[in-house]
Every structure is written in C-alpha cells, then in structure tokens.
Amino acid sequence: MLGINVVWCRLRQGVLCVLLLCLISAAQAVSLPAAAVASQQAQKPANEAATHEPTIEEKKAAWLALATILENDESRQALIKQLREAAASPSTTDEPALTPPVAAEEQEDKTVLQSITDVTREYSGQFAGSFIRLYHNIISAPQKAFNKATFFNALNHFLMLAVALFAFYWAIRMLVTPLYRHMGHWGRKKSNQPGSWLHLPLTIIGAFAIDLLLLALALFVGQILSNNLNAGSRTIAYQQGLFLNAFALIEFFKTVLRMIFCPRFPELRPFSFNDVRARYWHTRLSWLSGVIGYGLLVVVPIVSNRVNVQTGALVNVIIMGLMTGWALWLIFHNRRSIQRELIALSERSLSFFTLFIRAFAFVWHWIASAYFIVLFFFSIFNPGGSLKFMMSATVRSLVIIGLGAVVSGMLTRWISKTITLSPELRRNYPELQKRVNGWISFMLKAARILTVFAVLLLLLNAWQLFDLWYWLTVGAGEQLVDVLIRVFMILLFSAVGWTLLASLIESRLSSDIHGRPMPSARTRTLLTLFRNALAVVISTITIMILLSEIGVNIAPLLAGAGALGLAVSFGSQTLVKDIITGIFIQFENGMNTGDLVTIGPLTGTVERMSIRSVGVRQDTGAYHIIPWSSITTFANFVRGIGSFVANYDVDRSEDSDRANAALRSAVAELMAxxxxxxxxxxxxxxxxxxxxxxxxxxxxxxxxTQPLKQWTVRFALDELVKKHFDAAGIKAPRQTVQVVPSGDGGTDAAAIKSLPAPE
Incomplete structure (x- = not known):
C-alpha cells in the first residue's frame, strides 16, 4: 500500500506539470503516457520541470507507475473522481490539487449508515456542482452584439433548407404508401395461414427498413441542399448542419414510433392498438419529440451562438419546462386507460409475460414521469448531449426489450412442445422420451431466465448505469460467465449420464407388452434398488462438484460427513445390520416383490422391498413393515411349486373301499x-x-400344483369330494354321546345315555 501511495504522489505531481505544459503550449489533448512522464519531475524544481524534456527511461518509469495505478480498481476510481472534481472546479479558484488515497490501515471503520451518508453526499455534491458550473457559465459568458441583418439572412437560408427537406421527405414517403399497404395485406394474409407466423414480423421489419432507407435518402438530399443553400457562409453552414443532425435523430425516433403505432397502415401494426389510440399516441409523441429535439438541438444552440448564452439557457428552460409539463399531463391523464389496456394485454399474452406486464401496468406512469423529469434536469446542464443520450438509450431499450420478448416468447413456445422418438427407441427405452423432454424443458426454462437477466443488464448498460463490457471482460462478470458455463457442462454431463443409465435399467424393467419377456421378480427388485442407489450417488457427486465450482470449500463438508458417518455408525448398528441382511437376502433370491411369504406369525404378499426393510400386506389389508434384521426364518410359497395334502374324515361304520373309490372319482373329475x-x-x-x-x-x-395355485385346486377338490360323497351315501362322523340337562338346571349323570350307532 505504501508503494502505491508513492506512485500516486509521483503521478499527481506529473499530472499537474502536464496541465501546466498544456496551458502554455495550448495543446488540444494530453495522452496518458505524457501525463505519466511528467510524474518524474516531482523531485525537481518547478522552473526546471516546466522546461526539461523527460528522457526515455523517465517515460518508461512513468508509464509503469500509471499502469500500476490503473491496474487497481480502487486507485483508478479514486483518480477518476479527483480528475473530475479538478476539471469541474471554477476557473477563478486556485490550481487544482490531487491527493493520494489514505492507506487502508489508516482508514477508520465505517458503519453502513456512514457509508450511505458518504455516497449521498458525493452524488449531491456532484449535482450541486453541476448547478454551480451552469451558474458560472451563464454569468461569465461573453456578450455578443446582435446583428439583425445577419440573423435574418441566416434564418432565410435555414428555413429554405428545412422546407425543402421536409417537402422532399414527405413526397417520397407518400410515393411508397401503396407499397406499405400491399405489404400489410400480404403479411396479414400469410399470418392467417397455419404455420406461417413468421411472415408478418418479417413484413413489419421490412417496412421499417424501407422507412430507414427513405430517411437516409432524405439526409443525402438534405446535405446536397445544404451545400447549395449556405451562401458560402460558415455560420449558415453550421446552423444547417445542426438542423441536419437534429433531423436525423428526431426522424429516426419518429420512424421507431411509426413502426410501433403505424397509424396509417393498421395491417403493419405489431400490437393490438385500435386506430384512434394509435393516432392519438403517435401524434402526441411525435410532436413531443419534435419540439424537444429541434428545440434543444437547433434553437438553443443558435440562440446561444447568435444572441448570448443567457438567452439560450432561458429558451432551454422554457422549452423543456413546457414539454415536461405537457408530458406529465399526458401521462397522468391516460394512466387509468393504459393500465386497463396493459392488464387486458397480459390476459392475452403467454403465461410467462403475464406477471411482467401486470407489474408494469401499475408502475408505468411513475417510470414515464421519472424519464421526463430526468430529461429536464439533464437538458439544463447539457441540452444537446442529454437529448442524444436519452433518445439513444430509449431506442436501445426498445430494441433490447423487443429482442428479449421475441427470444423469451420462442423459448416459451418451445417449452410447451415435446420431442417424439422413433417407435423403436420408445419400445426399447420406455422412459427415454419422457426424460429427454423433461431435461429439454428444464434447459429452456433456464435459458429463459438467463434471457431476462441479460435484458436487465443490457438495459442498465444502455442507460450507463452499469458498464457491461468492463464487467464481462475485467470485473466479476467474467468469473460469473465462466462459472455458469462450468455449471452448465456439469449439469449436462450428469443429466446425460443419469438419463442413459436409468433408461437402460428401465428398459430391463419393462414388461412383455413391448414384445420382450417379463424379467423375474428378483431382477426387478435388484434393478430398482440399483436405480435408486445410482440416483443418490449421481446427485451427491453433482452437488459436491457444483459447490466446488461456485467457490464453496467442500473439504470441511467431506470431513464433516466422515465424522458424522462415524458417529452415526456407532448409533445405527441395527440399521447397518438391516442393510447387510437385506443385501444377502436379495442376492440369495430369498423373496421378491409379489411373493406370498410367512414371516413369523405374519402371512401376506410382499409389496415393497427397500435396502432396510420389507413391506408385507396381509389378506386382511393390514400392511406390515418388517426390518431385515428381525427376520430369522421365513417361508416363501412362490419358489418352484405349490402343493397341498387333503385329508377327509369318514364315519367308522362306512366301507373304506367305497370311500376311496368316491375320492378317486372326485379327483378324476377334477383332473378333467x-x-x-x-x-x-x-x-x-x-x-x-x-x-x-x-x-x-x-x-x-x-x-x-403351480406356485400360488394350491388353494384354487384345493377349493375345487373340496367341492367335488362333497358332491361324490353325498352321491355315494358316505357320511361324515357324528357325535355318539348326548348330554341331557336335569330339571334343576344341573347335569344328571343318569341322564347321559348312548345314542344308537348309525345304521
């Protein structure tokens, strides 16, 4: 920091010496290297510094010192600030002085309120300094003698050029009127046809290009007229040059207005204005821009040059005051109607633009009022430059917003569309089309957000509130763009990898409706578990890499995750046991989803299998979640075959051969x-x-039987056995002892008697 201060002092003294040399020699400009060369004269006497020519070594040393200053953002901004203050100081004050910045260790810590106060004081000081400079310019401006003959002679030549140029421009525009009308009809006719939405925008852009060519032709003819109507006077030529510059700027702005409102050719109107509203706003905005433009760019300079600066400043204030008041009246007089039209436009627009248009509908009058108020104050300090800047920024803003709206609209339309893969790909990879459309939709939405962000930055740059080029090439924007590109590539590779792997897994999981055999239950279970584990791994790695790319130090995260995993492992032994047991059961193909199993006292169907537990649904509807570690033994009814043993009790008095014959006949009917x-x-x-x-x-x-079919066969067999036993008269065993209660409610042993055996 001390080295920077030394260099700053040398540069400050050098700049002062160069300023003195410039005043003596009346040079038009001083280059940065020349200013840096003079910094070597700081240690020499003043009279010697004014006459000594710097050597090559001194120049190189000064250039190095200046490069060191300009390389640091803070020192460069401080130098620019002090140079502006020195240039803005009144001519009657002392010689401007530059002071080096205070070292960082010497500065006191400032609170947020103090920082805000300093910034406010700085900008208010600049605003007040502008008024002071304007006051000194008006007071110290030289007075000129008013020559009536010269003034009216110049006015006659000026009016001849203006009348001739306006007449020529009006005539050539009238000649192309049929062409505009034919282009409008053709564009509307094409736009009504399906798939021809691009013809009308191209027609509107073509009409705007023709309008610009007519303006260029009028300027060319106007320059020729000016060369022949200036009477050889430099004063008249200067005034006509002011008019031609103002004509080019104002008529270009009116060309933009005609493209937006298009009052004479509704077919070429890009927005849904009715004819009355279009003519209303086109007429008033054209008059407003014309009066302000020709007043500030032509009338005020001529009055200041031919009369005096005081009168020119007064004319400037009168013109801008009247026009600003009229503009504010127009804004608030039409505030409600424009708000309703903007809300109606938002309802007809795409859903993405609805929020922006509605928000603009409620604040548009404040933005427009601020625009004209800022233009009023700017025009007081710099009449010509302020109007050029405001009109240039306005046109660039309209172009930026228009292009941003077109790009965002195209992205919004593409988001709603889907990509259809070939039948072969859809058959082999059932989920691939859905995944591809999902990723493309996500990328288009991200691109739409970036488009809005880019439009905001371009708007700030158009109004010189933000140096976009410096931000992108030297500032933080370069790093941001680099990070965004890296993040995009990481997400792209992760998305492609996950899509391919998941599609391959889901291809194996697809059923036989696609002409392929159904995978086994074990395969489906293992692939599902692998797909879930793969999603966790890819997501974790991607998040870690993204955090690393945006500047987050992931080393503490990894160390913390390791320590946390160690702590969790001690407290989650059962969980680890569950996982290990589940893995072995899966590899041993113990059970799969859809199997009928008995686990302990529970019998039901396996509905879900995770790495920690198994979900079993009983026939009563109850759903049980059983950890793997709690399963010691289990029975699976779906492993290879099913079987059952049917026992039928027959009364002892029946013939056993006849009972076996009836059973065989029932089984024979079952097999049939x-x-x-x-x-x-x-x-x-x-x-x-x-x-x-x-x-x-x-x-x-x-x-x-086949797996899970034993109950179906058993129930059918029971029905047939009963049928055949009844037909053969084979009876089931009966109770042979009867208990008869006594009269007092007890049981009398004598009342127990044997029933006769069935015959």
Whole structure:
C-alpha cells in the first residue's frame, strides 16, 4: 500500500506539470503516457520541470507507475473522481490539487449508515456542482452584439433548407404508401395461414427498413441542399448542419414510433392498438419529440451562438419546462386507460409475460414521469448531449426489450412442445422420451431466465448505469460467465449420464407388452434398488462438484460427513445390520416383490422391498413393515411349486373301499376340468386310509400344483369330494354321546345315555 501511495504522489505531481505544459503550449489533448512522464519531475524544481524534456527511461518509469495505478480498481476510481472534481472546479479558484488515497490501515471503520451518508453526499455534491458550473457559465459568458441583418439572412437560408427537406421527405414517403399497404395485406394474409407466423414480423421489419432507407435518402438530399443553400457562409453552414443532425435523430425516433403505432397502415401494426389510440399516441409523441429535439438541438444552440448564452439557457428552460409539463399531463391523464389496456394485454399474452406486464401496468406512469423529469434536469446542464443520450438509450431499450420478448416468447413456445422418438427407441427405452423432454424443458426454462437477466443488464448498460463490457471482460462478470458455463457442462454431463443409465435399467424393467419377456421378480427388485442407489450417488457427486465450482470449500463438508458417518455408525448398528441382511437376502433370491411369504406369525404378499426393510400386506389389508434384521426364518410359497395334502374324515361304520373309490372319482373329475388341470403338476398321490379313531377313519390325497395355485385346486377338490360323497351315501362322523340337562338346571349323570350307532 505504501508503494502505491508513492506512485500516486509521483503521478499527481506529473499530472499537474502536464496541465501546466498544456496551458502554455495550448495543446488540444494530453495522452496518458505524457501525463505519466511528467510524474518524474516531482523531485525537481518547478522552473526546471516546466522546461526539461523527460528522457526515455523517465517515460518508461512513468508509464509503469500509471499502469500500476490503473491496474487497481480502487486507485483508478479514486483518480477518476479527483480528475473530475479538478476539471469541474471554477476557473477563478486556485490550481487544482490531487491527493493520494489514505492507506487502508489508516482508514477508520465505517458503519453502513456512514457509508450511505458518504455516497449521498458525493452524488449531491456532484449535482450541486453541476448547478454551480451552469451558474458560472451563464454569468461569465461573453456578450455578443446582435446583428439583425445577419440573423435574418441566416434564418432565410435555414428555413429554405428545412422546407425543402421536409417537402422532399414527405413526397417520397407518400410515393411508397401503396407499397406499405400491399405489404400489410400480404403479411396479414400469410399470418392467417397455419404455420406461417413468421411472415408478418418479417413484413413489419421490412417496412421499417424501407422507412430507414427513405430517411437516409432524405439526409443525402438534405446535405446536397445544404451545400447549395449556405451562401458560402460558415455560420449558415453550421446552423444547417445542426438542423441536419437534429433531423436525423428526431426522424429516426419518429420512424421507431411509426413502426410501433403505424397509424396509417393498421395491417403493419405489431400490437393490438385500435386506430384512434394509435393516432392519438403517435401524434402526441411525435410532436413531443419534435419540439424537444429541434428545440434543444437547433434553437438553443443558435440562440446561444447568435444572441448570448443567457438567452439560450432561458429558451432551454422554457422549452423543456413546457414539454415536461405537457408530458406529465399526458401521462397522468391516460394512466387509468393504459393500465386497463396493459392488464387486458397480459390476459392475452403467454403465461410467462403475464406477471411482467401486470407489474408494469401499475408502475408505468411513475417510470414515464421519472424519464421526463430526468430529461429536464439533464437538458439544463447539457441540452444537446442529454437529448442524444436519452433518445439513444430509449431506442436501445426498445430494441433490447423487443429482442428479449421475441427470444423469451420462442423459448416459451418451445417449452410447451415435446420431442417424439422413433417407435423403436420408445419400445426399447420406455422412459427415454419422457426424460429427454423433461431435461429439454428444464434447459429452456433456464435459458429463459438467463434471457431476462441479460435484458436487465443490457438495459442498465444502455442507460450507463452499469458498464457491461468492463464487467464481462475485467470485473466479476467474467468469473460469473465462466462459472455458469462450468455449471452448465456439469449439469449436462450428469443429466446425460443419469438419463442413459436409468433408461437402460428401465428398459430391463419393462414388461412383455413391448414384445420382450417379463424379467423375474428378483431382477426387478435388484434393478430398482440399483436405480435408486445410482440416483443418490449421481446427485451427491453433482452437488459436491457444483459447490466446488461456485467457490464453496467442500473439504470441511467431506470431513464433516466422515465424522458424522462415524458417529452415526456407532448409533445405527441395527440399521447397518438391516442393510447387510437385506443385501444377502436379495442376492440369495430369498423373496421378491409379489411373493406370498410367512414371516413369523405374519402371512401376506410382499409389496415393497427397500435396502432396510420389507413391506408385507396381509389378506386382511393390514400392511406390515418388517426390518431385515428381525427376520430369522421365513417361508416363501412362490419358489418352484405349490402343493397341498387333503385329508377327509369318514364315519367308522362306512366301507373304506367305497370311500376311496368316491375320492378317486372326485379327483378324476377334477383332473378333467380344463381350468383346473393346467394348474396341476404330475399325477395326484392317493395314500388310502391314513388314520383311524373310535368314531372315524381318514382318507388322503396329495396334489402338486403351480406356485400360488394350491388353494384354487384345493377349493375345487373340496367341492367335488362333497358332491361324490353325498352321491355315494358316505357320511361324515357324528357325535355318539348326548348330554341331557336335569330339571334343576344341573347335569344328571343318569341322564347321559348312548345314542344308537348309525345304521
């Protein structure tokens, strides 16, 4: 910092020496290297510094010193500020003095309120200094003798040029009137045809280009007329040159107004104004811009030059005061009607523009009022330059907003469209089309947001509130653009990788409706778990890389994640056990989604399997979540085959051969049923008489079925067995003891009697 202060002192003294040399030699400008060369004269006497020519080494040293100053943002801004203050000081004051900035360690810490106060004081000082300079210019301006003959002679030549130029411009515009009308009809006719929405905008742009060519032709003819109507007088030529410059600027602005409102050719009107409103605003804005433009660019300079500066300043204030008052009256007189039209326009516009148009509808009058008030104050200090700046900024703002609206509208329309892949791709990758359209929609929305951001920056740059080029090439904008490009590339690669991998997994998970065999339940379960794990991994890596790209130090995050994982591992042993057990069960193909299982006392269908637990739905509708670690044994009814053993009790008095024959006939009828036979694997196994009691004996048959079909076959067999047993007169065992209650409500042992055996 001390080295910068030394360089600053040398540069300050050099700049003062150069200013003194410029005043003596009456040079028109001083280059930066020349200013830096004089910084080497700071340690020499003043009289020697004024006459000594710097050597090559001194010049190089001064250039290095100046480069060091300009390389630092703070020192450069401080130098520009002090140079502006020195240039703005009145001529009657002392010699301007430049002071180096205070070192950072010598500055006191300022609060936010003090900083705001300093900024306010700085801009208010600049505003007050502008009034002081205007006052000194008016008071110290030289008085000129008014020559009536010269004034009216110049006025006659000026009016001849103005009348001739306006007449020629009006005539050539009238000649192309049929062309405009034909272009409007053709553009509207084409726009009504499907798929021809681009013809009308191109027609409007073509009409605007023709209008600009006519303006250029009029300026060319006006320059020729000026060369022949200046009577060889430099004063008349100067005044006519002022008029031609004002004509070019004002008529260009009117050309833009004609493109927007187009009062004579409604077919070429880009916006839905009615004819009355279009003529109303076109006429008033044209008069407003014409009076202000020709008044500030022609009348005020001529009066200041031919009469005196005081009169010119007074004319400037009168013109701008009247026009500003009229503009404010127009704004607030039409505030409600324009607000209603903007709200109606927002309802007809795309959903993306609705919010912007509605917000503008409620503040447009304040923005327009601020525009004319700022123009009024600017015109007091710099009549010609302020109008050129305001009109240039206005036209650039309209172009920027128009291009931004076109780009945003095209992006909004593209967002609503979808890409259709070929049938082959859709068959092989069922979810690929949905994912591609989702990513494209996301990218288009991001591009639309960037478009709005770019429009805001361009608008600020157009009004010189923000140096966009410096911000993009030297300032933080360069880093921001670099970060945005990196972020975009990272997101693009992540999206492409996830889309491809997920599409491949989902292709394996697709059912046989696409002509491919249905994957097994184990495959579906494992692929689903792998897809979820892949999503977590890709998301985590992408987030970490993005945080690193935007400047976040992820080393503490990784260290913290490691420490957190260690702490969690001690407190989540059961969770780890769940995960490990679930992984082994999956690899052993113990159960899959859709299987009928029995886990402990629960029997139900597996509906969900995660890396930590399994979800089982009972036939009662109850849903159970069972951690893997709590499963010690389980039964799966869907592993290869299903089977059942059917036992039927028959009364002891029945003939066993006849009972077995009835059972075989029932099974034979079961095997003959087509809807049941497809479920049975192999032949039924008859075990004969397998149990005998004092009241009954048991016959048995066992059948092997397809998985989960044993209950269907068993229920059908039970129905047929009852049918055949009833037909054969085979009876089930009956109770042989009857308990008869006594009269007093008790049980009398004598009342217990044996029933006769069934015959």
């Amino acid at each position: 049923r087509e809807d049941i036979h497809a479920f049975i694997i192999g032949e039924p196994n008859f075990a004969g008489l397998v149990g005998l009691t004092e009241r009954a004996f048991t016959v048995r048959v066992s059948i092997t």
